[in-house]
Amino acid sequence: MAASSPILSIKGLTKHFGGVQAVTDISLDVQAGETLAIIGPNGAGKTTFYNLLSGRLNPSSGSVRFKGKEISGLAPHVVSRMGISRSFQINNIFPEMSVRENVEVAITVQQGESRRWLNRASDNQQVHQQATQLLQDLGLTHLAEQIAGTISYGDKRLVEIAMVLAIRPELVLLDEPTAGMTPDETGRVVELVRGLARTGKYTFLITEHDMRVVFDLADRILVMHRGSRLMLDSPERVRANPEVRRAYLGEEDPVTEQT
Ligand SMILES: Nc1ncnc2c1ncn2[C@@H]1O[C@H](COP(=O)(O)OP(=O)(O)O)[C@@H](O)[C@H]1O
Ligand SMILES: [Mg+2]
Incomplete structure (x- = not known):
């Protein structure tokens, strides 16, 4: 992996909240197109780490470079326009709007001009077409006209991934994308992410409790x-490492689900 320059380069990233060291001196490079999973028990610092990458938190020290540019300290909407998109552990969907409208809002927010959204028919049509394409790419066309609040929990999480992709990110941060899902729904998320990863257009960071998902992706x-x-x-190597097995995976069977 040495040859190309990394899409994401993190050096000495540190965040403390008062006396709590939430993230301590993390350094790593992520290559474009790579899928990197982040695991660790509750409280390990995974969400804080994401918040430092997406601009929701400023680091106490350290640096984050995205495509060679320093991004730590930038506001979330600036980071998002640069091509980093994140999902949350909770749903961000507008329940009273249709699935399509949710995706269209996400696209419009990325374009950053709500007046155009309201005023210009040709732009509306372009947004509409983009939403149609995105829903089709994700196999969600059948949900397009449903009211988002009425679809299943698993479908909501899939729509949320569609909204994450609506900003055309290069780096996608998924925070526990399969949390609370049935095995069936989990399988659909895995297939979706795998398919997107194969296109080579996205770099994924994924936090996940389900070790099968982690080792799959x-x-x-x-x-x-x-x-x-x-x-x-x-x-x-992670699966085989005795320290990891002791600290996190559990000695007896590293591939079982952790909660
Ligand atoms: N806003 C905050 N204020 C104070 N402490 C926090 C805050 N956010 C996280 N922490 C603490 O930082 C540590 C890491 O938390 P978090 O990043 O949520 O871990 P994870 O996502 O791996 O469960 C925990 O000890 C948590 O209590
Ligand atoms: Mg977390």
């Missing part, structure tokens, strides 16, 4: 423990 795994980088390696 990840090119590399970052193991966090108490804010620090415990290990960063291939799924095979």
